[in-house]
Amino acid sequence: MPITSKGFARYSLALIIVGLLALIGVVAATIWLVERTQVYFEEVVEAREGRQAAVELRNLLQDAQSSQRGFLLTLDDAYLEPYQNAIGRIQPAYDRLAAVLAAYPQADEPMAQMQIDINDKLAELSQTIDLAAAGQSDEALAIVTTDTGEQMMTRMRTLLDAVIAAADERTFNGIVDQRGAANALRIVALIAALVIIAVVGGAAWMVLRYTRELDYARSEVEALNHDLEARVAERTTDLRRANEEVQRFAYIVTHDLRAPLVNIMGFTSELESALSPINALVAKHPEDSTDPVIVEARQTALEDLPEAIGFIRSSTRKMDGLINAILKISREGGRALKAERVDLTDLAESTVGAVQHQISDSEGEASIDIATPPVFTDRLALEQVLGNLLDNAIKYRHPDRPIQIEIKGRQERDGRIFIDVSDNGRGIAPEDHDRVFELFRRSGNQNVPGEGIGLAHVRIMARNLGGDITLKSNPVHGTTFTVSIAPDLRAIARSRA
Known part of the structure; x- marks a missing residue:
């Protein structure tokens, strides 16, 4: 059955709508998945920062204690070098860990206890080293053998190990979530690509079929009666117009998918302009009105609609920026170098x-x-x-x-x-x-x-x-x-x- 101009127009419009919906769907899904991936990435980064801070603090405390014990056993000043390197970095390391854990109220009490333990442990380390340096090694060892310092170290190690384990678990979960989002993005892109390929293929098939029918019609007209030049000229004119129509619809299919975005921007401006008389009408009623209709209308006009318009503008600007960015990259890749x-x-x-x-x-x-x-x-x-x-x-x-x-x-x-x-x-x-x-x-x-x-x-x-x-x-x-x-x-x- 031959395709008429109206049928071709309807089919082309249907293909454009399908392609537009596919484009909007893939852009919306891509933006959402990218934002989710960013959230997962920030969680992983935060977990890694917490783990690094906990490992650093644990290592510094262990270095300081090991250096102190080596000095008490040998009275050799060379054993104090790790202690001296670690002592000034312990409090900054604790502050870094506390800053990471500040967003978790359940960590406030354990971190406060750790601060007390750090102060007490550093005081003990300093006291025992001073005693040993003054020749009072027995008194220094007596303080160590009370196990008070070891109990403080045990409490701090337990808390730091728990922080490290929680950070590892959160990092693993974040990576899993990122992979899930990436897989979902690939699936969305694949589905959208298949839809777009189907749309373009259908459009190409329709254009080719329509073109073949036009060519066949032109040949038939030319072969009918060469003596009727007026009739041939008339049919040729009709065919030329049909060809122009084919080119116009082909251009729409291949280039004008971006037009709806411009329409959205325009209608958003009109919607924003339409708010002015609504705001003026709402302003005529007192702000303390108890009429639920007035209250709801005021909230809609002053809060809900401006917020929705702002979101639409932000989304369209972002989509437009992404399209322009891709066009910029593609143009540079195709530019001839001189x-x-x-x-x-x-x-x-x-x-x-x-x-x-x-x-x-x-x-x-x-x-x-x-x-x-x-x-x-x-x-x-x-x-x-x-x-x-x-x-x-x-x-x-x-x-x-x-x-x-x-x-x-x-x-x-x-x-x-x-x-x-x-x-x-x-x-x-x-x-x-x-x-x-x-x-x-x-x-x-x-x-x-x-x-x-x-x-x-x-x-x-x-x-x-x-x-x-x-x-x-x-x-x-x-x-x-x-x-x-x-x-x-x-x-x-x-x-x-």
């Missing part, structure tokens, strides 16, 4: 100059030390790499110190060029060193705006330039990104060709 002679010192100076005002505003400074010959590479891509790294150094600066940025360049024996961009910012946790290069993944406190695409974009560009990017970082000294590039991009382009 190799040209680039002086790295000049390029670094111009890149730093673009952000110098921001560095100066923080009373900071930037230094450049590049000892490499000129390279043949894509200037725009390399400028974007350095620009992204400098923007990150400024964006994630440490709040307690001025910005210090160093750019160094070197050439290894194999000819590869390495550029180090170092800052004294807030650093990146060790467990995030790899994940910060993943798309939509960010590290640390999310107190600055961003979509999590900058470093992923940088890695793609660095690899396009025949190299890669790595990092070294800690919260004390900041972060150093090392970008490697090929000295001559033309050779790589020829080998790829």
Whole structure:
């Protein structure tokens, strides 16, 4: 049975709706699963911090006690070195553990008792060491043999072991939950991919069938009667219009799935504008009115609807940002690179100059030390790499110190060029060193705006330039990104060709 224009339009509209629903479903499910994964990850990080603090405190207490006993038995000052190294770190280690456990009220009493035991144990250690150093070893050993200090150590070890065990269990459960969320995300993506493939396949089949029918009709018209030029011209015009309709619907299927998002934004603005007369109507009634209808209307107009509109705006902005981020990554991957002679010192100076005002505003400074010959590479891509790294150094600066940025360049024996961009910012946790290069993944406190695409974009560009990017970082000294590039991009382009 041939497909009519109206039938084609209905089928195309149905496919668009199915594809739109699949897109909305996968975006909503992805956002929810990503947020759940972030929650699980934060739980794992918190558990690991608690475990590290408990292990550190336990080891320091054991080192201090072992050092004290070694000194009492030998009276050799060399045995006091572990004690002296540990004694000043015990209280900070306890404070770190207490900060992690502050969110758990059930830990308040045991932690308070541990503080008492730590103070008493440190007093005992200091007293016995002072007695032994003064030649009163018997009195010092008498204090040790009372087992009071050992009982305090036992209580503290028991509590710390319990904290470590609970942290291990929480870490295991968090990892299991993350894996579950990742598996669910894969399933959602697979289902959505199958639906979209089915939609695109159905649309392609329908377009091909409709096109074949149009071509057949055109051939039939041309073969009917060559003498009736007017009739042929009329049928040709009809066919041309039909072809334009096919192209229009094909464009809708392939490009206009984003239109509903724009509609949502527009209708949200209209809904927000519609609140003004409602608020004015509610304002005419006294705030202390006891009419339940007025009370409910006031709450709806002043609280519920603005909150719902805000959530819709936030969700649409986030979805739009994700789409733009993916488009940005895909465009960069497809951009043709242009190799040209680039002086790295000049390029670094111009890149730093673009952000110098921001560095100066923080009373900071930037230094450049590049000892490499000129390279043949894509200037725009390399400028974007350095620009992204400098923007990150400024964006994630440490709040307690001025910005210090160093750019160094070197050439290894194999000819590869390495550029180090170092800052004294807030650093990146060790467990995030790899994940910060993943798309939509960010590290640390999310107190600055961003979509999590900058470093992923940088890695793609660095690899396009025949190299890669790595990092070294800690919260004390900041972060150093090392970008490697090929000295001559033309050779790589020829080998790829």
